[in-house]
Amino acid sequence: MAPRVxxxxxxxxxxxxxxxxxxxxxxxxxxxxxxxxxxxxxxxIPGGESTAIGxxxxxxxxxxAIPRQAARGMGVYGTCAGLILVATEVEGSDQPRLGLMDMxxxxxAFGRQxxxxxxxxxxxxxxxxxxxxxxxxxxxxxxxxxGVKVLAKVGEKIVMAASGxxxxxxxxxxxxxxxxxHRYFVERLRKS
Amino acid sequence: xxxxxxxxxxxxxxxxxxxxAQMLKGGVIMDVTTPEQAKxxxxxxxxAVMALERVPADIRAAGGVARMADxxxxxxxxxxxxxxxxxxxxxxxxxxAQILEALGADYIDESEVLTPADEEHHxxxxxxxxxxxxxxxNLGEALRRIGEGAAMxxxxxxxxxxxxxxxxxxxxxxxxxxxxxxxxxxxxxMAEAKNLGAPAELLTEVKKLGRLPVVNFSAGGIxxxxxAALMMQLGADGxxxxxGIFKSKNPAARAxxxxxxxxxxxxxxxxxxxxxxxxxxxxxxxxxxxxxxxxMQTRGW
Numbered sequence: 001m002a003p004r005v006x007x008x009x010x011x012x013x014x015x016x017x018x019x020x021x022x023x024x025x026x027x028x029x030x031x032x033x034x035x036x037x038x039x040x041x042x043x044x045i046p047g048g049e050s051t052a053i054g055x056x057x058x059x060x061x062x063x064x065a066i067p068r069q070a071a072r073g074m075g076v077y078g079t080c081a082g083l084i085l086v087a088t089e090v091e092g093s094d095q096p097r098l099g100l101m102d103m104x105x106x107x108x109a110f111g112r113q114x115x116x117x118x119x120x121x122x123x124x125x126x127x128x129x130x131x132x133x134x135x136x137x138x139x140x141x142x143x144x145x146x147g148v149k150v151l152a153k154v155g156e157k158i159v160m161a162a163s164g165x166x167x168x169x170x171x172x173x174x175x176x177x178x179x180x181x182h183r184y185f186v187e188r189l190r191k192s
Numbered sequence: 193x194x195x196x197x198x199x200x201x202x203x204x205x206x207x208x209x210x211x212x213a214q215m216l217k218g219g220v221i222m223d224v225t226t227p228e229q230a231k232x233x234x235x236x237x238x239x240a241v242m243a244l245e246r247v248p249a250d251i252r253a254a255g256g257v258a259r260m261a262d263x264x265x266x267x268x269x270x271x272x273x274x275x276x277x278x279x280x281x282x283x284x285x286x287x288x289a290q291i292l293e294a295l296g297a298d299y300i301d302e303s304e305v306l307t308p309a310d311e312e313h314h315x316x317x318x319x320x321x322x323x324x325x326x327x328x329x330n331l332g333e334a335l336r337r338i339g340e341g342a343a344m345x346x347x348x349x350x351x352x353x354x355x356x357x358x359x360x361x362x363x364x365x366x367x368x369x370x371x372x373x374x375x376x377x378x379x380x381x382m383a384e385a386k387n388l389g390a391p392a393e394l395l396t397e398v399k400k401l402g403r404l405p406v407v408n409f410s411a412g413g414i415x416x417x418x419x420a421a422l423m424m425q426l427g428a429d430g431x432x433x434x435x436g437i438f439k440s441k442n443p444a445a446r447a448x449x450x451x452x453x454x455x456x457x458x459x460x461x462x463x464x465x466x467x468x469x470x471x472x473x474x475x476x477x478x479x480x481x482x483x484x485x486x487x488m489q490t491r492g493w
Contacts, residue, residue: 010455011218011239032456047215049239049275056237056455080215093274107274113298114321116208117201136211137276137298175211 003041003189006031010056012048012081016174017182024182026189034065041189042075042165045082047136047172050107053081054096066098075165076100077185083168084139091142101163102145109140109157121171123152123160126180133159133171140170165189204321209343212276212299212323213407216240216344216430220420220451221409223247223434225265227272233437236447240276240298242432243269248305248352248412249435249474252486258306260288263295270296278325283492284310286319293322299344300324302337304491305351305434314492317341327411329362329489331369332388335398336493338406339391345404347428348489349412352435354476356419358489359412363426366408373399412489415440415473417453417466424457441471 002025007017009030021028021044031037043066045053057063070076076098078086085097087105110116116137120130131152141158144150152160152169159170160181165188173181202208219239224230230241245261246254260281270277276298281288283302288309292300302315304327317324318341325344328334334345347366349359369388373395376384381399385392397405410423411432420431431454433447440446449466456462 009218011237013214013217015217016214032459048217049215049219051234051275052219052237052239052451055235056451059452112296113212113276113323114293114296115203116212117203118205118207119201134207134211136208136215172211175207175214 002027003186004029004039005042005044005186005189006036006040007044007046008053008057008062010060010062011052012046013172013174014046016172017044017046017079020174020179020182021186023179024186026182026186034061037065037069037074040069040074042077042185043069044185045076045078045085047080047082047174050081050084051095054085057085058096063096063098067100070098070100070166073165075167075185075189077167079169079172079174080136080138083141083170086166086168087141088145100166101148101161101168103148103161103168104142105139106142107139108137110135110138113137119154121152121154121159125151126184131173131180132176132178133169133173134175135159135171138170141168206343209323210406213325213344216276216409217407218430218455220431220433220447220454221278222437222447223432224269224438227268229438229443230269230272230277232444233447234273234275236444237451238275238447239430240278241269241273242278242280242301242434243297244280247435247438248488249354249439250352251305252352252488260285260291260306263291266292266295266297280306281315282306283308284313284315286315289315289320289322289324293320297322302326302342304348304488308491314340317343325409327489327492328366330365330388331373331398332390333493334366334404334408335388335390335394338394338404342406344407344409346409346411346432349410349414350479350482351412351488352477353413353479353482354415354436354439354474355479356413356415356422357479359410359414359423360426362489363410363423363428366404367427370398370403374402414450415476417449417463417470420450421453421457421463424454430454436474439474446470446473
């Protein structure tokens, strides 16, 4: 059976993730309220503004509910804003976060919008073909703690990492046709 | 672990420009004139702020020529918040746009709220690394702007009025014209391109996608949570609020309520809850009372 994966639908590029998950063989559902988390195998926190999404998550009780479901086996994939929200620590900020992956996130770490860029990344876990990656006012992971595996870097900057069923990318695979990152996330949800 | 990359960083690409607008979807972009207002907007959950010297209601009241804001205003707002900061340039004033790009603004709004600098030509936005948003009243206008390089569209309302009627009119027009395109045969697209005055290849793309090829927000006259939800239900990807917040009695509460209404635009119970106790909205203006020459929406073509 196809894993049932939610996309947190508070703000951000939700429809792009829904389509990418469908291409990756998952059943995708939009999540607007906490009760909908109950029967999910996985959850995507999309790209968007991390402060806006974070405030809405706090307001509606997702900050407590998501870690609770994660403890019961739900995998969480955060892209860009989602990466920041999944981290245990955000450099120079006390903004609310889920603390699901032991790492330090750095916000807007590549600069402002004029510094946003596209690059092809080598990601051995995804096969030999380079992965087209879109970075938009992107964060990166400054350092990782125990149990977090680094999967891709730009220079020395960590831009993709995984821990158990959880996954983060600083870039946006949902803005490309390449579904390999979403498939990687979905396949690991099957192995439970 | 390899860190070797083939394409090591192409900046200012179409995907990167359109991509930022995609990240703003489902959110509210608020007009602000001071760092303090910008912080209130960010705290309320705005996805971006528009840095201005005056909100549209005050521009309308002041009259005269409205220009790009003083760079000091924009820079101070950029320093105050971590969310993206947008700024307005006059229609056709590509030097104001060059200045805004040099300042590091995240998005430029080539806006009819300011006095146009060119009555014939809009800015050639393809020449810039920074992305642009432009206003449109119909599909043809939207596609002409996209043809010039706009990476985001906002359907126009009548700015600074607190009256949503024009925003509704233009969102309905764009949506109707997109739907109509779906019913046309491929052979009929060139004639429709001529009819709309828009690039034929963009019409082909709209027909294929069933929507505009870029994100489309609604702007102009939105003053309440219900107004925001109305525009979302009509098909907007997100909301611009200009004078509606800081011209109301309780900006912080109203800003937050409009954010919550934009997220839960399809849930009348939430909308009822967030609409309570907001104090007075901004005073509105009846559109028919506005002198034709003072209409902002008709600027640009």
